[in-house]
Amino acid sequence: MPNEPSAGTARPGDGAPVVRVEGVVRRYGRTLALDGVSLTIGAGEMFALLGPNGAGKTTLISILCTLLAPDGGTATICGHDVTRSPRKARETLGVVFQEPSLDGKLTVEENLDFHGRMYRMPRAQRRARIAEMLELVELSDMRGRIVRSLSPGMKRRLEIARALIHDSRVLILDEPTVGLDPQSRDRIWAYLAEARIRRGMTIIVTTHYIEEVEGCDRICIIDRGKVLALDTPDALRAAHGREVLRVHATDAAAAARLRAVLPQAIEGAAGEIRVVGAERSLMMRLLDAHGADIRDLSVERPTLNSVFLSLTGRDLRDGQKPAPRRAA
């Protein structure tokens, strides 16, 4: 049973639910992208949807954003059913999609103003909100710049500003930091934290960067269309985190010998041999008996990555798209 926090203790997400998802199913042809997903997200929560490529994150986000209809189940945002009252649901939402959706030919300010007009905001309110949001994402000096001349990080910041122009209560971001350098990624998270404080917003972020979700109130681990676990980072680590022994063999024959003495091992990426929940004594025994077969050995303390590994048998990073091949 996917684990909502236990009763009796005040936990993030205990506030009045702003998002309710109940038994949502979505298929693409024969692919079951969402397989009965249920969750609630409380007012003011910073909520992460974490899973590898193809887990179903974008599909769930698209349903919440009213872009996609579920095949079964219900989803409501601020009490508005996304299928029956999509317009009302949308008015409560700010969205930053994975694919950039700015108009590159317009200026920074024009992009924001256009968005405010779409939401029928009066001129004075648009101006005030544009100034406030440009200040939030540190783009005030860029207001007259043509958008296509901005860096990728600046464009992402502008998209966040745009999602906050109207009176959105819930901000949904699909992989907001993908493709950005570490410094830009940190800044994006700082803006989100600030937006949450200033506007008391609920923020839902999808990501497959596990190190980024540490600061979230709750994390929903999703894989193959199912919620595997949902709780605070600490509670997830306490419930599912186990030490992981990672071994790289010197060559294929050595790997075969190691696998023979580690029947519980899982095959990892790049020939890694992994044992989830390994005792430290196993490491010593391996080194004693098979030291010559081992090129590299490490023990990972319980982390969110090991939580994911023990829930799914896979590393989050195994599920990533392969790096583009270089031309010979």
Ligand SMILES: Nc1ncnc2c1ncn2[C@@H]1O[C@H](COP(=O)(O)OP(=O)(O)OP(=O)(O)O)[C@@H](O)[C@H]1O
């Ligand atoms: N338009 C589509 N047509 C067919 N299959 C699709 C379509 N969109 C998604 N899928 C499939 O549905 C499943 C869930 O995909 P989804 O994009 O929701 O995952 P994700 O967790 O967002 O992954 P990513 O991090 O790569 O965006 C995958 O198996 C994917 O191949």
